[in-house]
Amino acid sequence: MKRREFLTLIGAAAAWPLAARAQTPPLFATTKVDGCENVYIFRYVRHQSMFVVTPEGVIATDPIGLRRPAAKAYIEEIQKITKAPIKYVIYSHGHFDHIAGGQPFTDLGAIFVAHKNAKARIEALKRPDVVVPDEVVDTERTMALGDTTLELIYVGKNHSDSTLVMRLAKEKIIFTVDWIPLETVPFRAMADTYLPDIEDGLQKVIAMDWERLIPGHPGPDGRQIGTKADARAALAYLQDLSAAVKKAADEHKCLADAMRDIKLPKYEKWANYDAYLPMNIERYCDFYSLGI
DSSP: OOOOOOHHHHHHOOOOOGGGGGSSOSSEEEEOOOOOOSSSEEEEEEEEEEEEEEEOOOOOEOOOOOOOHHHHHHHHHHHOOOOOOEEEEOOOSSOOHHHOOOOHHHHTTTTEEEHHHHHHHHHHTTTTTTOOOOOOSSSSEEEEEEOOOOOOEOOOSSSSOOOEEEETTTTTTTESSSSOOOOOOSTTOTTTTEEEEEHHHHHHHSSSSSSSEEEOOOOOOGGOOEHHHHHHHHHHHHHHHHHHHHHHTTTTTTTHHHHHHOOOGGTTTBBBBHHHHHHHHHHIIIIIIOOO
């Protein structure tokens, strides 16, 4: 529990790939999703959020304002596109690097929505820079605004116990954060990640009807959108890692030997492979050796 509470405070970001930092992009930018009339990605440094514009209003997601004025820039970017009110802000999950800083949206009258577990965590920790959700989702909710329908789906524990998959059925797009990275090894020691639940959740997401994925962080070379191939690759990585570490644990080689000896050459070109693979191994050693 201490690990999870700590990560809620600092955020459990699937960090911007180290290799991508050589060319620094602008501080923030907004990109219209190709082939869609109303779907946009707002990126601030290494975090990104989806927003949807309708004549009746805007559905925004994560304010991404922890220790930075992202919400102000986010709102200004939306207002360059439409003068319609921002009706909703939806939290992807309960980690503060994505959900802090939403007060400017509240000042404009936006309604905040999150999974019920995220609201419980926010209320318990009482962070002044995190807006408490007005409404909650349990297992599923469908939101309609103008000509847009957005499904909020909870598939269980994965990178947190409060992660929502947001699906635009007509556009065949999903937005979900921190647990389906694009060709990137998961962040550090995968703190606040539930094993083996995350693999089950990935299988559920892959089975859904969608074609494009907007994650919470760009991938290598700033790639902002993924496909089912990325989700399948993320699942395969975890399955391969799990099998390798289980073998090491069965042979009583966790922790030091496993961290030194296990290699996954299939993924060696992924961002953060050298930096984070040993820490990923540590997380799975904890699971197989200590049951945590």
